[in-house]
Amino acid sequence: xxxxxxxxxxxxxxGACHAxxxxxxxxxxxxxxxxxxxMLRILPPTGGTVLQAEDEIAAMGYCIGxxxxxxxxxxxxxxxxxxxxxxxxxxxxxxxxxxxxxEVQRLGPSTGSATRGAxxxxxxxxxxxxxxxxxxxxxxxxVKDCFTLTMHAFNLAEEYRCPVFLAxxxxxxxxxxxxxxxxxxxxxxxxxxxxxxxxxxxxxxxxPHKEVPGFLPIGGEVPVRQTSSTHGAEGYITIDSNEIxxxxxxxxxxxxxxxxxxxxxxxxxxxxxxxxxxxxxxxARAAHxxxxxxxxxxRPFSLLVLKTLWPVPEDLIRKETRxxxxxxxxxxxxxxYVREIERILKDKKVDFLGQMDxxxxxxxxxxxxxxx
Amino acid sequence: MTxxxxxxxxxxxxxxxxxxxILHALDKSFQNMGLQGNQIAMVSDIGCSGLFDxxxxxxxxxxxxGRALTxxxxxxxxxxxxxxVTTMGDGGLGIGGAHLLAACRRNLDMTLLILNNFNFGMTGxxxxxxxxxxxxxxxxxxxxxxxxxxxxTVVAAAGAPFVARASAYQKDLSALLEQAIRxxxxxxxxILGVCPxxxxxxxxxxxxxxxxxxxxxxxxxxxxxxxxxxxYGRCYREQAARQKVASPPAKVVPRFDPPQSGRQEVIxxxxxxxxxxxxxxxxxxxxxxxxxxxxxxNEYNITVxxxxxxxxxxxxPEEIDYTGIINPAxxxxxxxxxxxxxxxxxxxxxQNTLVLQVSGVKIPSTQAQVVPVDFKAQGIKKxxxxxxxxxxxxxxxxxxxxxxxxxxxxxxxxxxTLKGISELLEKVMGQK
Ligand code: SF4
Numbered sequence: 001x002x003x004x005x006x007x008x009x010x011x012x013x014x015g016a017c018h019a020x021x022x023x024x025x026x027x028x029x030x031x032x033x034x035x036x037x038x039m040l041r042i043l044p045p046t047g048g049t050v051l052q053a054e055d056e057i058a059a060m061g062y063c064i065g066x067x068x069x070x071x072x073x074x075x076x077x078x079x080x081x082x083x084x085x086x087x088x089x090x091x092x093x094x095x096x097x098x099x100x101x102x103e104v105q106r107l108g109p110s111t112g113s114a115t116r117g118a119x120x121x122x123x124x125x126x127x128x129x130x131x132x133x134x135x136x137x138x139x140x141x142x143v144k145d146c147f148t149l150t151m152h153a154f155n156l157a158e159e160y161r162c163p164v165f166l167a168x169x170x171x172x173x174x175x176x177x178x179x180x181x182x183x184x185x186x187x188x189x190x191x192x193x194x195x196x197x198x199x200x201x202x203x204x205x206x207x208p209h210k211e212v213p214g215f216l217p218i219g220g221e222v223p224v225r226q227t228s229s230t231h232g233a234e235g236y237i238t239i240d241s242n243e244i245x246x247x248x249x250x251x252x253x254x255x256x257x258x259x260x261x262x263x264x265x266x267x268x269x270x271x272x273x274x275x276x277x278x279x280x281x282x283x284a285r286a287a288h289x290x291x292x293x294x295x296x297x298x299r300p301f302s303l304l305v306l307k308t309l310w311p312v313p314e315d316l317i318r319k320e321t322r323x324x325x326x327x328x329x330x331x332x333x334x335x336x337y338v339r340e341i342e343r344i345l346k347d348k349k350v351d352f353l354g355q356m357d358x359x360x361x362x363x364x365x366x367x368x369x370x371x372x
Numbered sequence: 373m374t375x376x377x378x379x380x381x382x383x384x385x386x387x388x389x390x391x392x393x394i395l396h397a398l399d400k401s402f403q404n405m406g407l408q409g410n411q412i413a414m415v416s417d418i419g420c421s422g423l424f425d426x427x428x429x430x431x432x433x434x435x436x437x438g439r440a441l442t443x444x445x446x447x448x449x450x451x452x453x454x455x456x457v458t459t460m461g462d463g464g465l466g467i468g469g470a471h472l473l474a475a476c477r478r479n480l481d482m483t484l485l486i487l488n489n490f491n492f493g494m495t496g497x498x499x500x501x502x503x504x505x506x507x508x509x510x511x512x513x514x515x516x517x518x519x520x521x522x523x524x525t526v527v528a529a530a531g532a533p534f535v536a537r538a539s540a541y542q543k544d545l546s547a548l549l550e551q552a553i554r555x556x557x558x559x560x561x562x563i564l565g566v567c568p569x570x571x572x573x574x575x576x577x578x579x580x581x582x583x584x585x586x587x588x589x590x591x592x593x594x595x596x597x598x599x600x601x602x603x604y605g606r607c608y609r610e611q612a613a614r615q616k617v618a619s620p621p622a623k624v625v626p627r628f629d630p631p632q633s634g635r636q637e638v639i640x641x642x643x644x645x646x647x648x649x650x651x652x653x654x655x656x657x658x659x660x661x662x663x664x665x666x667x668x669x670n671e672y673n674i675t676v677x678x679x680x681x682x683x684x685x686x687x688x689p690e691e692i693d694y695t696g697i698i699n700p701a702x703x704x705x706x707x708x709x710x711x712x713x714x715x716x717x718x719x720x721x722x723q724n725t726l727v728l729q730v731s732g733v734k735i736p737s738t739q740a741q742v743v744p745v746d747f748k749a750q751g752i753k754k755x756x757x758x759x760x761x762x763x764x765x766x767x768x769x770x771x772x773x774x775x776x777x778x779x780x781x782x783x784x785x786x787x788x789t790l791k792g793i794s795e796l797l798e799k800v801m802g803q804k
Contacts, residue, residue, distance in 0.1 A: 003660050004621035005653070005668075014620065023450060030674060044612035049449050054474040058442045061435070061471070065415075065446020068433060069454075073446075087436050114674050175695055176653070176668040178660055181623065218431040219451035223409045225425070227434040236381070236426060282695070289693035360696045 006179045008146040008172040009076075012102050013038035015150030016074050017046075020189055021100070023073040025051040025062035027081060030114040031170040032104040035076035056081040060088035063099050067092075068226050070217030072154055072191075076102040078170075079121050080111055082128065089163055090129040091228045096204070096213060096251065098157040098192055102150070102166045104173035107358045116358030117171035119281050119332040123339075125165045126310045133248070134255040136160065137310035138264065139167040139280040143177040148185045149264070149307060155190040156262055160255050161212050167309060169332065171282040171360060204247065205233040211254035256311045263313035267320045270300035275370050276324035278317075278341060280306045283330050283361050290363040294370065301328075301370050312340045321345060328353060328369050330361060373403035376412070378429050388572075390540035390565020391420060391487055395427055398457070398485070400546040401553060402430075412455045415444040417464035419494045420567075421487040424459040438468025441475045441484065448480050452605050455553060456482040463492050465523055466501035475558055476530035480604045483552050484560045486523050489567035490577070497570035508574040523562040524592045533557045533599040535592045540565030541579035551594060557603050562592075624783060626663030628776050631769045635688040637700040638771055639717075640758055641710030642681045644672065648706070650784075651758030652683035658762075658772045658780035659687040667695045671713070680709035687771065702771055703727045704761045705735050726770060728761050747800075756796060763800035774801055 006014075012035050016024070024039040026032070040050045049066070053059035056077055063073040077085060082103055092099055103125060107116040121128075125137050136156050138149045146168065153164040195201055195214030201222045207214045213233075218224045225235030232238035232247070266284075268291060279287045284305040291303045304320050306313065321327055326349040329338040338352045353369040355361050377399050385391045402412060412430040416422045418437035425432035431454070433443050440458045448456045465472065465486055475484070491509050492498040499507070499515030502523065509515055528535045534555045538548055540563055552559035564582045566572055630636075638655060642648040652668050659666045664687045673679035684697050697717075705711050705727060711734070721727070721740035729735055731746040747760045766777040781794055 001663070002623040002625055003663075003665070004623050005656050005660070005666065006621050010621070023446070025446070038618075041618040044608075045615040045617045047612070049608070049612075051445075051449070053442075054470045057439060058471055058474065061439045061442025062446040062449075064435065065433065065443035065448075066450040067446075068443070069447050069450030071450050088439070091435055115671065171669070171695065174670065176656060176666070177692075178656070178664070178666040179621075181621065217451075218413055218433060218447055219410075219454045221410055223429060223431050225432045227425075227432070228436055229434065235432075285693045285695060292693070360694070362696060362698075363694050 001180050003178040004181050005176050006143050007034060007174055007176050008140065008143050008168055009034040009104065009174065010038045011143045011146035011179070012076070012150045012166060012168065012173070013042060015147040016100065016154065017042050018186060018189070019151040019154035020072045020191065021074050021154060022048045023063065023066040023071040024049070024075065025053050025059040026076050027053045027056045027059050029078045029081050031106055031174050032076040032078045032081070032102065034174070035102055035104070056084035057088065060085050064088060064092060064097055067097050067099050068218045070220070072098070072158065074100040074102065076104065078104050078106045079108045082121055082124060086128050089135070090131060092163045093129055093133045093135060094131060094251065095226055095228055096161040098161050099163050100150070100153045100157050100166065101163055102168060104168045104170060106170050107356070113358055115170065117169045117282065117332065117360070118356060118358070119167070119169055119283070120356060122167065122309060122331070122333065122336040125167060133251050134311050135163050135165060136255060136262070137165040137167050139307055139309050140172055141281060141284045141305060141307070142172065143175070143179050144184060145307065146172060148187065151187050151189070152262065152264070155187060158190050158192040159212070160258070161192060161215070162255055167281065169282050202233040203235040204231060206250065211250050259308065259311040259313050260315055262308055263316040264307035265313065265316055265320070266305040266307070268303040269323065270295065270302045273300045273302045274325040275328060276302040276304055276321055276326070277328050277330060277366060277370065278304045278306065278321070279330040280309060280337065281332065283332055286361050286363045287330060287366050290366040290370070293363060294367055299371065309337065312344065314344050317341065317344055321348065324348065326351065330354070330366055330369065332356065332361060373406065375399050376402050376407070376409050376428050376430055378427050381426055383427050384423065385420065386569035388566070388568040389420070390489060390567070393540045394485070394487060394545070394563055394565065395424065397546040398549055399428070401550040404546065404550055405553065407455060412457065413444070413447050415440045415447070415456060415458040417458070417460040417468070419461040419463050419492065421459045421461040421464070438464045439471060440464060441468060441471045444482050445475065445478070445480055448482050449605060449608070457553065458482065458484045459487055460484060461493070462486065462488045462490060462500040462502040472527065473530045476527050476532040478604045479531065479533060479558045479601060481556050482558060484558070485549070486560065486562045487565065488523065488562055489565050489571055491567060491571045493567045493570050497573070509571070522589065525590060527560045528592060528596050528599065531599050532560050533596055533601060534559035534594055535596050536561045536594050537586055537589060537592050538563045539579060539582045539586060541582065622783065624657060624660035626661060628662045628773060628779070630662040630664055630687070631773050632701070632771065633689065635686060635690065636771045637697050638685045638687070638702045638704070639697055639700050639714070640683040640704045641706060641714055642758055643707035643709040644677050644679055644681050645755060646681060646706055646758050647755050648681040648683045648758050651762055652685055654759065654780045654784050655685055655762060655772065657783045658776040661776050661779040664689060665692050667692050669695055680707070680713040682710050682713060700725050702765060703740065704758070705729045705733045706757050706761065708733055711735055728764060730757060750799065752796065752800070759793060759797060760800045763797035767801040
């Protein structure tokens with residue numbers, strides 16, 4: 001097999017291009033900068049646009065403008081930049097603007113450690129917006145996932161018209177790996193659905209039998225309105241409480257009620273095991289190593305690796321943990337996603353292993369947590 | 373010509389508001405230019421100026437405070453044929469300062485109308501970036517302590533090629549707006565007007581006084597000669613078309629057998645400037661030539677020319693799960709910086725680990741098998757030591773073979789660089 005060398009960040013960029021990304025704006029930040037660099041190599045020669053923004057707020061603003069003009073767009077950052085993204089994440093959620101955000105997490109809080117890994121922004125990605133409406137967050141484990149999940153991220157952003165995050169980590173983004181490029185999973189590319197022929201065009205009226213409005217670009221034949229204010233179907237400010245309630249509920253439902261269609265995960269069930277390790281991101285690699293080692297010595301545990309984190313794939317989690325008596329949640333923070341698991345699996349013993357010091361959680365630590 | 377004003381949504385400004393005049397002047401300019409609603413995007417900011425987009429039958433984008441110019445730029449880059457006009461108050465001028473300066477420096481073909489009425493109308497008349505210190509506004513004494521900013525001077529200094537000052541009351545406002553919209557590049561007009569709803573409550577400002585302010589200001593009436601240059605979008609597309617299309621990552625044909633079976637972990641402990649990452653990459657490629665799976669993780673300080681540089685590699689015939697170093701086959705001690713950073717590791721090493729110790733680099737006591745090397749004595753530059761260490765390993769048939777190393781160098785380097793490095797490494801390999 002002919003293999004190639006690729007960093008996670010490079011794989012995100014190539015995945016984006018395969019998904020039809022035509023516009024990228026970003027502000028340099030370790031450890032996400034190589035996404036900007038790679039996009040700059042790939043996009044402009046093929047007619048796309050890459051901008052280096054004056055700050056992260058602007059990076060998102062440029063993406064919002066370009067997305068509303070009809071392009072598939074992406075930006076990339078790390079924790080400190082995500083803080084600045086917040087107001088525009090809220091805009092993109094509430095005004096149904098498709099965009100992809102690659103977040104290559106680094107050790108926080110604040111500027112923290114630029115070159116150390118963490119999964120410390122898992123709740124921040126979900127809740128770092130005003131209004132608290134849902135976003136989609138996918139979590140890659142390795143370079144292959146960076147490519148494939150970025151493609152999925154674009155498809156989901158287009159289909160559900162919302163911001164979609166790739167929750168990467170310095171330990172994936174800046175880790176170089178051998179990859180079989182021809183063997184990469186490449187989902188069918190999807191694009192946002194166009195609006196029907198109805199005149200006048202209502203930018204926020206859902207398509208028949210759908211929860212998502214049809215899209216027309218700003219700059220096209222028909223004048224299009226976009227606004228960050230509370231709006232009705234026509235895209236003008238509304239004070240009609242019934243209309244407001246219906247729109248907000250729709251924006252919530254369109255993402256949350258369909259999570260079963262994009263609940264990406266990998267499960268290894270050991271019939272004799274009482275314990276299941278549940279993890280995500282780069283930690284899944286240590287968990288897999290621990291799984292193989294303990295299986296070999298006859299003390300197996302089951303393993304669930306989540307690749308869709310938000311909306312929480314509750315049905316999948318319930319189904320896959322059915323046989324487990326105890327679930328050990330392992331993550332590179334001091335306890336974030338474990339809150340969701342405790343909420344869902346009230347009938348099970350949920351234990352936690354977390355670490356937030358810039359080091360990877362090792363297979364030995366996981367083995368200990370399973371049999372302590 | 374037909375008006376582009378939205379008949380079903382007539383303006384709702386306070387009676388006597390200067391914005392009303394600007395709105396109609398802008399409509400007149402659009403008509404005069406023969407523009408249809410779908411040829412224009414109105415981008416509006418927060419505050420009363422943020423209502424502008426709703427009064428026109430055009431494309432419209434209304435977003436967050438101070439960010440209007442960022443949406444405008446995204447639209448314009450995606451749709452160069454679109455006329456993009458942004459309205460922003462003196463509030464947006466302050467909060468969006470970074471975007472304003474960036475837009476001036478960039479020079480995309482779009483127009484910014486600063487609707488300057490010297491205070492925050494919508495939130496209760498607080499002071500803005502342009503409120504005079506002697507004005508009485510909703511911020512107590514605070515505005516008396518700050519110096520107002522002259523938007524025209526600032527944007528001209530930042531590189532905007534078209535800058536004008538205007539009064540909302542001037543008869544030829546529509547002609548000036550048209551000139552700005554037609555200008556190919558970033559055009560800015562600072563339009564002074566009154567806000568009867570707030571500012572006039574406690575301050576005197578009349579069209580006459582506005583004229584006086586304009587007369588007393590440094591004149592700015594359109595093209596700023598020193599800032600004249602090609603439009604950004606045009607230049608961008610020209611430059612982009614000249615860039616080389618990026619080739620996807622190279623595929624490496626597996627063609628050799630690795631010298632050892634099983635997972636091999638290698639760690640370089642060096643310093644910035646020793647080309648640790650390059651040597652790591654060469655080892656990665658060497659692994660690929662033997663059909664191995666690879667991971668490479670690097671650690672360095674953000675000050676790229678100083679401090680430790682560490683590269684951790686795993687080469688394995690199996691899929692690699694955990695990317696951390698557990699039981700290294702080889703530790704290459706190239707500089708005190710890297711060794712210090714990983715000093716705790718040495719006590720845990722056993723006889724199965726080979727430590728290449730470059731002369732002069734002290735290492736903590738260890739049970740590993742330590743092999744001293746003296747690259748300096750061989751006349752090898754410090755920046756080549758990491759690569760030389762690979763040659764030493766190849767000469768010992770440890771982790772990689774000479775064939776694997778040669779093939780990797782050929783994949784990684786070209787021309788004279790390749791020749792230079794190959795000769796150098798041959799010398800090292802030969803001596804082992
Ligand atoms: S508050 Fe001032 S700026 Fe706003 S509409 Fe009234 S007069 Fe005009």
